[in-house]
Amino acid sequence: MSEQPHKNVVSLEGVKGELSAFADLVDNTLVSPSGQANLLYIKSVTDAQKISRTIITPFYEMEDMSAYRDYIITYPGSEEGTTVERALELLLSGYAGLAIQSRVYFFDALLSENSSVSQTTTESVTQGPSDGFTENLAINLNLVRRRYQSPQLKMESMLIGNISRTKVAILYDESRVNHEVLAELREKLGTLKVDILQAAGELEKYISSDKLRLIPKTIVTERPDRVVFNLAEGKVALLTDTTGFAIVLPCIFNDFFIAMDDKINLPFVGRFLKLLRIIGVAMTLWLPALYVALTSYNPEIIRIQITLLIAGSRATVPYPSFVEVLIMLLMMEFLTEASIRLPRAVGPTATTVGGLILGQAATEAGLVGNIMIILVAAVAISNFLIPLNMMSFSIRVLKYYFVLAAIVLGLVGIVICFVGFTMYLCSQRSFGQPYFRLFLLDDVMKGQRKGKGGKG
Amino acid sequence: MAKPRYFYYLIIMNSLINIINFVPRELIDRRFEGALMSIVISVIVGTLFVYWFGFLISKFPEKGIPEILGPLMPKLLVSAILLFFAVLWYVAGATTLLSFVDITLRFISPDTGPYLVMGGFLIMVCICCRFDSLSLLFGLEIILAITLPLILYATFKALGNPNFSWDAVLQIGTHFWHAPDWMSLAAATFSFSGYINLIIYNRVFQNLKLKHIWIVGIEGFLVLLVTFFVPIGYFGTVGVERHVYTWFATADSI
Known part of the structure; x- marks a missing residue:
């Protein structure tokens, strides 16, 4: 209000436009008698408790907006947004964006799920990362997003199974993905009628049209680094809740003989x-x-x-x-x-x-x-x-x-x-x-x- | 869409399978009566044929002969032509298959039943012919990539063998200036007839470029020379005529 708007200030709306098709993007407006603030963050990489404790609660407790802004600025790890690129980078690496009085601040709220991530069991390597997917979709998304910090990485989510209501996330890099593949996958998932979906392999069976196939045509992997490697090649990854495996498609025969080592x-x-x-x-x-x-x-x-x-x-x-x-x-x-x-x-x-x-x-x-x-x-x-x-x-x-x-x-x-x-x-x-x-x-x-x- | 290089594979494949049955027989029958000259002429004629046909068919991207003829001629005539082609192809395929079975029984596994071998080949052929043209071209590429090094190795091995009689080869070479002969000319141009496959496979070619046609000429020439001279080198100028499957007997003796 009192300050001149900065020349290259970023607006949260602009950033939000960049992050379209992010199913786990959260955009809240906080309103209190003293003013209002917009809050934007990516759910899978941020810590909800930390956001509630250190951003939302003080907002309603403080009476003056300027004081709240000062509090946000001085909080360790927060920084002011300057360019859209930087803003995207910060959001993707686990920051929450907060727009107060036409200025945007980024607040460190990284979720780290180190304790619950276990080692890979079926695809071991000698050197290199040994994180494996867990049975929690949010953690899996966190594992992927942390390794692939690009605004092009889009995510769509779906519920599959009449009874099991399993959450399935489709991940892809928009600038590299083959859109025909994506359309075909969406159509297949959209028309899928099953009661229970419990494993990635099961899903793989449902989405491949050929019933009499001798060889797998999609990779089922438990390595986040393999998923990231394939995403960068323009492939689509399917992450399923309650199973520690991801599906990567489309793939070629050769892909099955690549070890991450x-x-x-x-x-x-x-x-x-x-x-x-x-x-x-x-x-x-x-x-x-x-x-x-x-x-x-x-x-x-x-x-x-x-x-x-x-x-x-x-x-x-x-x-x-x-x-x-x-x-x-x-x-x-x-x-x-x-x-x-x-x-x-x-x-x-x-x-x-x-x-x-x-x-x-x-x-x-x-x-x-x-x-x-x-x-x-x-x-x-x-x-x-x-x-x-x-x-x-x-x-x-x-x-x-x-x-x-x-x-x-x-x-x-x-x-x-x-x-x-x-x-x-x-x-x-x-x-x-x-x-x-x-x-x-x-x-x-x-x-x-x-x-x-x-x-x- | 297939890249232009698949066109060359079709021709190379055809020139490589020519040694299976009739071409060496025909050429060697006329080894004193102008077979060599026929080979040289067939290289020129064959390459021109390839170029000509490739040039014509490249005017119809993504169309096979049925699609090209369809709108131009009366329906009955088109069906008659296609039926004729189908019979021709069927006979050619069946002959090759039968001689293949015969060769298998004679040289590879004499104790298997002929119907069993025939059945095995037929099952494979039936499975393969249900695939689309593009897949078959991919498959052809892979199979060539696997077999070509083996063929090259075998050829060099054959030529380097001390029992290979270069004198016999030179002796046949002295008959070079004999006038060419129709039968051997026809047999030799078979090596280049792979372009015929385009009448169907053209469906998957979009922009056929014929920049490297000279490869076809050189490759065909080398293959024909090997086809012709290696059996002569092994069996002598006169001895070669005693074999039905000249080349398999040669391979066996190597």
Whole structure:
């Protein structure tokens, strides 16, 4: 009132315009006999108690607006807004904006939920952040917003499930997102009719149109840093309340083989790890099938020594190679499954002892060949190189298709199955976007591409 | 929309599959009667064909032959032409598939039943032909990316083999100046006939650019030379004619 309005003063209305489509934006007007103030903050990054205690209560207690303003200015951590950019930055990092007498002040009200955030359990990394999503949507939003402080990060919220009324938040970076994908997602979520929604994986099942799909087409992750990394590539993230996982879409086949360590390690180490993963997938998919094909159909392809070695180790085995492979693979699956269900303390012991003793005894009894044991172990280990669980499970099941093809047609079957699988991958679309092709070549030809999703 | 590079994949694929059945046979049958000259001429003619067809079809972005002919001709004529094409394609596909089954049984897994192998291939083909053109092009790219290095490796391995008789190759080279011959010319231009696929795949090409057509010429020439000379190098100038699937016998002997 008494002061001249500052030249580049920001108005809360202007800031609010920038933050459209922020479902968790709160805009209150405080009115008392002495005057009025506008309060603007983002709910998921601010501490509601602190705002109520240090901003709202004094407002009604103080009689003079100037005194209140002085109180706000002198409060530690508060600052006056100068430019819109700075104002957005402050709001996104957990400040509350307060407009008093045509001036805007920012008040530090950051919510820090350090205590309740736990470590990741299914996607561990050696270095780098180990925060995992929790089962609380607000905390999850806080985890994402803290890492992605941009006014372009929009959020829409929805309630899904007639009974469970699960809160679902759609997050995306407006300047980078593909709007067709977004429209398709909104339409799918809007028409979704379910009673109970409890897990992110469940939601993933509902929103993918293809009922008979062999491979996951959306990433289900529990790492906020993966979500942020993907948001920056223009992808959409779905956060669900009551589950510690987020869904990222659309995605390509390659995305499933990126671990968050790749970025942290030295580039050549990262590439090596990626290569390891690809070799691992190839091994786990093809080794059992190749074993069947090479022992039963085409022993002439490999060197004579290896043929003899395999034949020697199978000398006592009383049934064809595919029975041997299936028995051992099933045994391995039982062990893997059992170790998930067993109590944490017993789990590893049961697996090791079960695996070792079973394998040892089975070979000594002459039921399976020695080479088979090595092969099964290699298959089991290499399967878990895949950083994302959904894909790892898909690959686990897919190898049986290859074994089946090898049983029926030998090596030719494997080749047919491989070509068919490649074509199948190529025919898939994740929310209208191609799922699998040589993205690498696109990158090389164009020089650069906006996202880095396809980089091999 | 597909990028122009997929056009080249279609041609490369066709020139690579030419070794499966008839092309080497035809060429080698006339190795003393102008096959070499035919190869040289076919490179020029084939490249011109590719360029010509690509140029014409690029005037109709995102349209296959059915869509191009549809508004121009009477309905009956269009159906007749399309039926003719369909039969032609079917026969070509079936022949390739059958010879593939035969080759599989002969060289790869002699103990599997022919119907089983046929069934396996058919299931794969049926699954694939339900996919849309763009996916098939993506798939083609991936498959080429996987097989091309293997093919190159095998070729260099074949050429570097001490049992490869360069004398036989030079001996055939002396017949270079023989007048070209229709059969081998026709067989050799098959290598370039991948452009025919555009009559359907043009649906996904928006702006087809034909800047690097020379690649097609060089690639086709090299493939034809390898197709022609490697069996001769292995079996000698006269011995080659004793094989039905010349190239698979060659691959087997490597």
